[in-house]
Amino acid sequence: MEESNTKLTKKGGGRLCCICNQRRAALKRPKTLEQICRECFYEVFEEEIHQVIVDNQLFKPGERIAIGASGGKDSTVLACVLAELNRRHNYGLDLFLLSVDEGITGYRDDSLETVKRNEVQYGLPLKIVSYKDLYGWTMDEIVKMIGLKNNCTFCGVFRRQALDRGASLLKVDKVATGHNADDIAETVLLNILRGDIARLSRCTSIVTGEDGPIPRCKPFKYTYEKEIVMYAYFKRLDYFSTECIYSPNAYRGFAREFIKDLERIRPRAILDIIKSGEDFRISTSTKMPEQGTCERCGYISSQKWCKACVLLEGLNRGLPKMGIGRSSRGLNNDPKKDKYMKQGNGTKSIENKQCGSLDF
Amino acid sequence: MQLTLEFGGGLELLCESVKIHKVNVDPPNGPEKFIMKDLLSWVRTNLIKERPEMFMKGDSVRPGVLVLVNDCDWELSGQLDTTLEDKDVVVFISTLHGG
Numbered sequence A: 001m002e003e004s005n006t007k008l009t010k011k012g013g014g015r016l017c018c019i020c021n022q023r024r025a026a027l028k029r030p031k032t033l034e035q036i037c038r039e040c041f042y043e044v045f046e047e048e049i050h051q052v053i054v055d056n057q058l059f060k061p062g063e064r065i066a067i068g069a070s071g072g073k074d075s076t077v078l079a080c081v082l083a084e085l086n087r088r089h090n091y092g093l094d095l096f097l098l099s100v101d102e103g104i105t106g107y108r109d110d111s112l113e114t115v116k117r118n119e120v121q122y123g124l125p126l127k128i129v130s131y132k133d134l135y136g137w138t139m140d141e142i143v144k145m146i147g148l149k150n151n152c153t154f155c156g157v158f159r160r161q162a163l164d165r166g167a168s169l170l171k172v173d174k175v176a177t178g179h180n181a182d183d184i185a186e187t188v189l190l191n192i193l194r195g196d197i198a199r200l201s202r203c204t205s206i207v208t209g210e211d212g213p214i215p216r217c218k219p220f221k222y223t224y225e226k227e228i229v230m231y232a233y234f235k236r237l238d239y240f241s242t243e244c245i246y247s248p249n250a251y252r253g254f255a256r257e258f259i260k261d262l263e264r265i266r267p268r269a270i271l272d273i274i275k276s277g278e279d280f281r282i283s284t285s286t287k288m289p290e291q292g293t294c295e296r297c298g299y300i301s302s303q304k305w306c307k308a309c310v311l312l313e314g315l316n317r318g319l320p321k322m323g324i325g326r327s328s329r330g331l332n333n334d335p336k337k338d339k340y341m342k343q344g345n346g347t348k349s350i351e352n353k354q355c356g357s358l359d360f
Numbered sequence B: 001m002q003l004t005l006e007f008g009g010g011l012e013l014l015c016e017s018v019k020i021h022k023v024n025v026d027p028p029n030g031p032e033k034f035i036m037k038d039l040l041s042w043v044r045t046n047l048i049k050e051r052p053e054m055f056m057k058g059d060s061v062r063p064g065v066l067v068l069v070n071d072c073d074w075e076l077s078g079q080l081d082t083t084l085e086d087k088d089v090v091v092f093i094s095t096l097h098g099g
């Protein structure tokens, strides 16, 4: 450590932190372009998130909160920071880790090992819900049946619902997810590219699903991915970073790359895209679907059967294409309710983040 | 010149899942001037075994790959122009994998 310090000074990279003016700067903040040292970085990183939590009243004292935990960088840093802020600022929260086991050999089983270590490292009780228990199918079995096309539809729909079911088993008041500013900017772009104004206005909300069983919130809405990864690196946090073996969503990949290219030229672009997404809300007159419950399983649904039940029915009847793509043939043909689908251009829902990474 | 190169955030998968590489590099323009730009092309030729486009774009790293030289963000030291010295530690971390 000593050695590398002298070396850096020699190299001319030893500029001082612009906050404390004492220690050597360790990174350039994308949000502000400030050059700051490691210690000041921890401080501003954590306190900015605290400020977002306070300003948006994300939590109330005494609440039970599940952190959607994939073992990846975002949710690992979220667990670490929320545990720390809860102590430091006396939020009075009962925090839990909640993970979904999709049943993907060599991917999820490994990342769950990371989450199990996080349980010990942060002292947060862990609950794992599995596709196999909930639906009778693992992702490996589903892929064997349907092949590699469309498997992300299953993953996205099942995971979203699995998380809700896990959350209700834990009796939590809210689920916090690790979606960061880059993720949200990317989703704004994708929704614009698809002309999906209903989702465009929802995707920038810091709290969603308040009308559903369990609301979700995004404490990292304004947190840059670069800073999350730097934080995890400097603190030597234990996270898992292998791509889901069933993943690729090419369209999302391009949007991701575009955002990263923009960020290199002008890092503020990420916050500006989020801002644009928020402002679009004003002019939208698109009707949101009526919320009812699934006749089969009782989960919230704007149609007769929820998406998971439609997909599951297809799997169990050996017709795995059922429920994929345009409106689900046969099972949900209420013309009034179908209207929303058409307004949304009949496109599949854009899952937040590609399959295998944490998207709820 | 002896360097320690570390790959993380999934980039290790491009170099046979080995995270830390202790390497000896012969600076092509003499020992006085070896910069990150030279190192990147050396890494691409000598360490990256698959999907180089996940690591590089043009003559720099792919946007979304973070670089630290002796635990300092390379955006503070001149990025591609950062001069390297014997025993430096260079870390590459992808931010693009998983959440």
Ligand SMILES: [Zn+2]
Pocket: A017, A018, A019, A020, A021, A022, A023, A036, A037, A038, A039, A040, A041
């Ligand atoms: Zn400082």
Ligand SMILES: [Zn+2]
Pocket: A151, A152, A153, A155, A156, A244, A246, A247, A355, A356
């Ligand atoms: Zn998937």
Ligand SMILES: [Zn+2]
Pocket: A294, A295, A296, A297, A298, A299, A305, A306, A307, A308, A309
């Ligand atoms: Zn259902």
